[in-house]
Amino acid sequence: MEKIFDTLIDSFIKDEVGIADNFLSISLASHLKENLINLFNEKKLLTAGIGNNLIINQNKLIRGDVIYWLDRKHGNQHENDFFDLMDKFILYLNSTCYTGITGYEFHYTLYESGAFYKKHIDQFQNNGSRQYSMVMYLNEDWLAKDGGELCIHHENSLQNISPENGKSVFFKSAELEHEVLVTNKQRMSITGWLKIN
Ligand SMILES: O=C(O)CCC(=O)C(=O)O
Numbered sequence: 001m002e003k004i005f006d007t008l009i010d011s012f013i014k015d016e017v018g019i020a021d022n023f024l025s026i027s028l029a030s031h032l033k034e035n036l037i038n039l040f041n042e043k044k045l046l047t048a049g050i051g052n053n054l055i056i057n058q059n060k061l062i063r064g065d066v067i068y069w070l071d072r073k074h075g076n077q078h079e080n081d082f083f084d085l086m087d088k089f090i091l092y093l094n095s096t097c098y099t100g101i102t103g104y105e106f107h108y109t110l111y112e113s114g115a116f117y118k119k120h121i122d123q124f125q126n127n128g129s130r131q132y133s134m135v136m137y138l139n140e141d142w143l144a145k146d147g148g149e150l151c152i153h154h155e156n157s158l159q160n161i162s163p164e165n166g167k168s169v170f171f172k173s174a175e176l177e178h179e180v181l182v183t184n185k186q187r188m189s190i191t192g193w194l195k196i197n
């Protein structure tokens, strides 16, 4: 476990964007994906930032994903295994990097074919609690032609990261602009933020 945490943290320190393949075990990734598909079929995934229809329609020009927040209160075994993993990661991060993270939030995310999320940063203007962004992908056999890369806008370059099953990406929420390029296939993930409250 610690080896995979080190991979994520070391690459973050070196490159601003941490990447660890197989951060989620094959079994945890497949259970979480099954949860996500069930929630989607039950129509529980919704547009983020619900407001009136005008806002929703404006929002769709910016982001086309639908989401559902994870919660230990759901009593779902696999969701709880995921939170156990995140608790271990945060303990490790706080003890090795003195990050002082005190909380987190994570949602399931689904992009239908044709969806995207335009360039943005993850910290809200009126709330600086989000410190680190973390995305974990749930897509088996992702091919280059499927698109849907996470594109990181570094100062002088672009970095495209394909959303392959089990991969985790980790970066500072307030600093890095990024976008999700148009996906040509249904694209699933868990997205979240490590916070200081
Ligand atoms: O799914 C991704 O690769 C990134 C998603 C993202 O940027 C967000 O939800 O804020």
Ligand SMILES: [Fe+2]
Residues within 6 Å of the ligand: 120, 121, 122, 133, 178
């Ligand atoms: Fe983002």
